[in-house]
Amino acid sequence: MIRKIAMALVAGLMLATPALAADPPAEIKIGTLYASSGRFASISMPVHSALKIWVDQKNAEGGVYVKAFDKKIPIKLVAYDDQSNTATASTLYNQLITQDKVDLLVADSGSVLTAPAVAIARDHKMFLFDQTGTGASFFSKDNPYIALMADPVSTIWPKPVADFLTQDGPKLGIKKIALLYSTNEFTGTQANAVRKFIKEANAPVEIVYDQGVPTETSNYTVIINNIRAKQPDAVIHLGYAPNDIAFLRNVNEVGAKFKWLFCIYPGLETELLEKNVGVKGMQHVFTYVPPSELNYPVNFGMKMPEFRALWNKTFPDGKVEFGFNAVAGYTTALVIEKTLSVATSLDQMELRRAVFSLSGQLKTLDGTFALDETGGQIGELTPLGQLEPDGKGGLKFVAVYPHDVATGKPVYPRP
């Protein structure tokens, strides 16, 4: 008798299983990694903190709307600390997929910590929400399991810089360009892109100095003198924040007066650069204008002032810096939210289809989200700007290119 009841129960459970499978899950599990220590902590923590802010905000509203189940479902963020260690990151990405069985997989920040996830996600047929891993090698036609959320892919990122030099540059008298870059994937790829755009423009400008140096370089004195010897009209320095700090300090120390000088991080980590280089050393430097300075019109999510206010409320001590990376994390969150609101199931290929359907349509505080066919981000371009004195002892951004977003004229040559 007991055996018959047990068999009936098992049969009943088996019959009930398909119905249960269609039931909405109690929570949507989003798996991600962050680096609380190590060389990538400074870029990873703002991105991760922004993602957490979004999770808390949505859960306070009862969850995120999931079209597949036509209801709001709370989010569970499963996050591990990879400590900037790539071998650890590999293990943890695998843990998220195989043990935690997350519904959505989100990479850590930067290309080096995203790289281990690319192959793992593909192997497990999980779609990877790549936050800021801009490495060109991640995106190929034969890998449908990745898309870049928040930064432009490195191969197009410096387009506004090159376009300004080739289109507006000759009118200003810029003919000779010096290109100095750190030999890592992020800045090396941007250097390649600058060369390519300048060559393709067929403009009357030429690169008279082209040099890569190790990322660990901390003294640029000799290099600056070598650049001066070539008498360039414009100098492009592509490096990480420590490189920019050392380079700008050395430029001021040796008294080099470059007429036009571009660095990446005065725009991306302005507060850090101000602390280490000083306001005077950054005056009239050209850089990327971060979205936090632009107030893009949005059709989804918070506008920049609202997001900034929420950030300041969440981190009143200012220990996690607000800026480019914080916006990147929130942008990823918005793409995820919008994806869940249009995907008809949580199947990974359906998630991909939903993400790609947002291309060109989704406008966030980071600009227009746009993907190429391989998943590389080709929207959200950062305009070229110049740091000018704000009259109160600080600095302000003046966007100079493209012209449709320009807020002022470039100061050339630098005083």
Add this chain to the structure above:
Amino acid sequence: MPSALRHLLFIVAPLLAVFAILPSVYENHLMLFNFVVFLILAQGVNVIYGFTGYLPFGYVGFFGGGAYGFAVMVMHLHASAPVAVVVAGLAGVALGLLLSPLLRLSGAYFAIANLAAALAVLHFVANPALETITRGPYGVSLTATFNPNAAYAAALVVLALTMGAVVFLKNSRFGLALQSVREDPVSAAMAGVSVVRMRVIAWLASALIAGLAGGVYAWYVSVFFPDNVFSGTFSIFAIVFALFGGVATIVGPIVGVLLLYGVYNLIGFTTPQYFQLIYGLLIMGLVLFLPAGLVSLATRRGWHVP
């Protein structure tokens, strides 16, 4: 039964069997793969440090060199993955030969010079001028050979070979000669041991092991940058694991990897916020109370540790 056979039967074979079976019962294969890679690297450190006394802080140079040897073979010569792994090992040996003059140094001087050499290899590989060969700093994507299961099996083969080499060193006159060189090179030379030849062979064997490990690692991960495979963490972990268990033994590095890397993952999955604290305390405790590694708990009592 000869002791070498006993060691193979009761230490190496069970270890390999466990790691061959585990993927069928535990899904995080990459974690298991990392265990195998660190077992290989810790034993590689054991070969050079345990048996000759040279502490290779730049051991990752061979590992990264092997990974890029694998990548170059696959990208340019379209070699099959097993052939590329063999070439990865040979790339490690070639680097070992190139750096063999470092063996003229000793102690801290060797360790620092070795670290500098690894950085030099990294910057050589990551040089944009070599983009057409190594892809420079832009990273490689080896989708053509991507096969995690086969790479895991290859890692087990490399582990078997490495363990076989350590068993040989532990049970042969050659290994004894190496240890005599480590303890007192002058006396060893007086006894007829060719000190230079012994050191170079151990150095190249160690480089071969790391190169092979780098090859299988590249096979498994398939997308990587120079920073990924030349990360100093590989050297530090391999050295710490080997020292934690106890070098110049077969089981010491195994115990070190299983315990310390196990704890590492356990903390990483459960209480990452205490990671540095717990791990730091463990290593400090080891240095203060067990400088000869965990196996010294047994050897102090007069027990024989293979």
